[in-house]
Amino acid sequence: MLRVREITVRYGRRTVLDRLSFELPPGGVLGLGGPSGCGKSTLARVLAMMLRPAAGSLSVDGVEVRGWRQRAPRGLRTRVALLYQQPRLAVDPKLRLSEIIGEPLAAAGRPDRERVAALAGEVGLTGDLLTRRPHEVSDGQLQRACLARALTLEPGYLICDEMTTMLDASTQAHLVAVVNAYRDSTGAGVLAISHDQVLLDRWADSRAELSGAGSPPGTPSPSPAPRWRS
Numbered sequence: 001m002l003r004v005r006e007i008t009v010r011y012g013r014r015t016v017l018d019r020l021s022f023e024l025p026p027g028g029v030l031g032l033g034g035p036s037g038c039g040k041s042t043l044a045r046v047l048a049m050m051l052r053p054a055a056g057s058l059s060v061d062g063v064e065v066r067g068w069r070q071r072a073p074r075g076l077r078t079r080v081a082l083l084y085q086q087p088r089l090a091v092d093p094k095l096r097l098s099e100i101i102g103e104p105l106a107a108a109g110r111p112d113r114e115r116v117a118a119l120a121g122e123v124g125l126t127g128d129l130l131t132r133r134p135h136e137v138s139d140g141q142l143q144r145a146c147l148a149r150a151l152t153l154e155p156g157y158l159i160c161d162e163m164t165t166m167l168d169a170s171t172q173a174h175l176v177a178v179v180n181a182y183r184d185s186t187g188a189g190v191l192a193i194s195h196d197q198v199l200l201d202r203w204a205d206s207r208a209e210l211s212g213a214g215s216p217p218g219t220p221s222p223s224p225a226p227r228w229r230s
Ligand SMILES: Nc1ncnc2c1ncn2[C@@H]1O[C@H](COP(=O)(O)OP(=O)(O)OP(=O)(O)O)[C@@H](O)[C@H]1O
Pocket: 011, 012, 016, 034, 035, 036, 037, 038, 039, 040, 041, 042, 043
């Protein structure tokens, strides 16, 4: 279980998440919607240990997270993988696709070409694409590489933050199918964040909505707390 308890996140003086509690169980796909700016990506970054909340706690399978970003213990950090909407912001432009997919394995000190090739095949990347760099492939091909990279260390939780928003229908369907197959074979928990109600209707086993925005920058709000509905 990925569990946040009473987390508060502020950007400057603005409170975006106010004492929010939330659980992502293993084994299912939870679809998360909510109006633009309500804090969905902020929550995703907290769950991936990339953003330290001002207050509250996060636990991963019962282990409380005490360090954030690079200070999070590797064993915890690699339990949760995050996929963004814009793959170009998530990769080193100098690396070849094979190196991008293999990054987590290399960082863990166990490079594994065969695993990289197998994952590339699963996400539908042909061998000729693996030697290319990000500027030589399409957004969809790069997102496929990012998904393969996210799966290399077999995370227990996968946070898909508008993962397929910029992509054509067939790439979207393929990536969702890869995530579902991964979920089926490993029992991972998936958080699917999207504005696309049709996609969430098809993809998610359960749904939740983050609603209520914080106050505009610099102005106090009588009720900045997002409300959680499921
Ligand atoms: N690094 C930051 N510094 C300051 N404000 C930020 C930062 N990141 C996000 N915000 C603000 O916090 C609020 C929540 O942003 P967030 O990206 O979490 O919302 P969201 O629900 O994912 O929005 P969308 O659906 O449009 O992607 C927004 O008003 C945004 O402008």
